[in-house]
Amino acid sequence: xxxxxxxxxxxxxxxxDTERLRYIxxxxxxxxxxxxxxxxxxxRGPLDWLVYSAGIQHYGSVVDTPIEDYDFVQQVNARGxxxxxxxxxxxxxxxxxxVLVSSVQALACQEGVAAYAASKGTLEALTRAMAVDHAKxxxxxxxxxxxxxxxxxxxxxxxxxxxxxxxxxxLEQWGGNHLLGxxxxxxxxxxxxxxxxxxxASFMTGASYRVDGxxxxxxxxxx
Numbered sequence: 573x574x575x576x577x578x579x580x581x582x583x584x585x586x587x588x589d590t591e592r593l594r595y596i597x598x599x600x601x602x603x604x605x606x607x608x609x610x611x612x613x614x615x616r617g618p619l620d621w622l623v624y625s626a627g628i629q630h631y632g633s634v635v636d637t638p639i640e641d642y643d644f645v646q647q648v649n650a651r652g653x654x655x656x657x658x659x660x661x662x663x664x665x666x667x668x669x670x671v672l673v674s675s676v677q678a679l680a681c682q683e684g685v686a687a688y689a690a691s692k693g694t695l696e697a698l699t700r701a702m703a704v705d706h707a708k709x710x711x712x713x714x715x716x717x718x719x720x721x722x723x724x725x726x727x728x729x730x731x732x733x734x735x736x737x738x739x740x741x742x743l744e745q746w747g748g749n750h751l752l753g754x755x756x757x758x759x760x761x762x763x764x765x766x767x768x769x770x771x772x773a774s775f776m777t778g779a780s781y782r783v784d785g786x787x788x789x790x791x792x793x794x795x
Contacts, residue, residue: 580613600652610659619663621769624653625673642687649691667710669769674715703778712777719784720755751786
């Protein structure tokens with residue numbers, strides 16, 4: 573919006589529209605709803621960019637995770653991205669850029685995130701595959717891998733695991749795992765996404781960019 577774009581957001585929750593921001597009700601698990609959301613976005617003008625950031629978390633190992641929960645995580649985090657890109661790419665007739673929001677857990681993960689990590693790893697592979705397939709269409713595809721970001725999903729996890737420490741103290745503890753000593757603000761991830769969509773990143777495609785405050789740059793050892 574700061575750069576003058578008309579933005580359409582597809583989500584389960586629908587706030588009020590503004591002049592340049594439109595919300596569309598959409599369950600990303602439903603191929604027809606995703607296709608309809610793209611059609612409604614095109615009504616406002618040519619489609620130049622797509623950001624897929626839908627994501628849910630489930631905790632458990634492959635043994636602990638019910639099949640239906642695994643499928644649900646995959647449907648939202650990975651299959652939804654496939655559906656969104658499948659509908660959007662044919663509409664990007666003058667080229668454009670796509671950014672998939674993956675996670676550092678696609679590269680390194682904690683215990684009990686089998687379904688989530690698998691879904692984010694899928695986005696990594698999908699990013700590369702689409703970059704190869706659609707470079708000829710002048711469409712760039714990249715992924716961002718955030719570390720811990722202060723979002724409703726992370727706050728829900730902090731409430732679950734924080735116990736007596738409390739929400740804010742748990743977030744502070746998790747932030748301490750990053751070299752920068754804090755969790756990220758969502759706006760910090762958004763600025764990287766905006767850069768990857770922009771012409772300033774015109775020679776960047778098929779790659780994944782960690783925005784993790786140095787989380788994965790360190791050994792889990794203190795000397």
